[in-house]
Each structure stands twice: as structure tokens, then as C-alpha cells.
Amino acid sequence: MRRSSRPRMRQLGATIATTQSAEIEKMKGWFDRWYSSPSLFMLENTVHPQVSGVRR
Template sequence: MVAHHMEEAAAAKQLQRSSRAQMRTLGASIVTRQSAEIAMMNKWLATWYRGHSPTTGYRPMMRDLSKLSGDALDETFLRDMIPHHMMAVIMSQQLLKHAGVRHQSVAAFAARVREAEHAEMFRLQRYLADWFGGDGVLCPIGK
């Protein structure tokens, strides 16, 4: 989840270039939240899971946003972040249901991630529908 959050924070930083105040606010909120959670998870790794790399096996899900601007930046972010959030929800749910969590702090964190990212997905879908038409249903990554 550390690498997943790092990717999300890096993408969200790009939103400071958005012309939409809602996207700039969203980006700043994501960066703040994800940075705090990354620090917490890295502390857990160092304390409870020494030797485990936070990036082992992670495959990026988001496209490079650094060269995009305007509507292209906003729409690409939304289209990539919806499935990105969906994966966080799935990972959290799998941890809670199948992994036999050893530390209650980790279980509580997984539950918070599941709820927060699920709720945020609906806001992202609403933005997508309002600004770019359609019903806000996510598109496959890479489209």
C-alpha cells in the first residue's frame, strides 16, 4: 500500500496546475492524507516488518500527468484515479477478510482506507460525469 499511496500522491501533486479549484483542492487533500499515511506505514514497516520493501512487486496504475494541462489533465487524473481507488478498496478488503491481521492498528487503517477511498470514488465519478459527459462510469486504464 505504501507504493500505491506514493503513486497517488505524486499524481495528485500534478493537480496544482489544474484550472479547476475543486481539482486543486482535491489534489492538496490527497497529498496531505497520503503523505501522513505513507509515514505511518513506513513506521510500521520499520517496527514490525523489518526487511520488507514498501515497493516490492508494485506495478504503477497511473499515467504520467506531467505533460498534461487543462481538461486533459483533469480528465486523465479522474479516469486513472477511479480504478486506482478501487484497487485500494479491494486491497484493504482482502487484508481485512483473508490476511489474519496481526496488528489492530493495521486493521483499523485498512478499514479507514476502504471507506475513504470508496466514498471519494463517487465524488470523482461525479466530476467526470459533470465535466466530461457520460455517466461517470470509469474507463479502463490506458484508454
């Protein structure tokens, strides 16, 4: 966005960055709510030996 000399391109880049930053913060909030306990996160992402060949 800084490399362009075209004002519309610079504005588009700024809009994209702002929008994506807000979306990232929203997703971080979801993650914190869903996996507030590190042990729960680890359990959710640990493959049991009996189902090690199964992909999610």
C-alpha cells in the first residue's frame, strides 16, 4: 500500500488492512472463548492412538 502512488490503491489497501484487523480480533475472541483452558485445547487437538489414521 505504501509503494503505490495511486491514491485509490492506497485507500483500498488501508481499507483491507482495517477490515482484516477487525476480523482477526473477532476470531481471536472466538478462540479465547472456545479454548479458554489450554488443557481443553490440547485435548481437542490430540489424536487418540486408536484413531491415529483418521483425519478430521
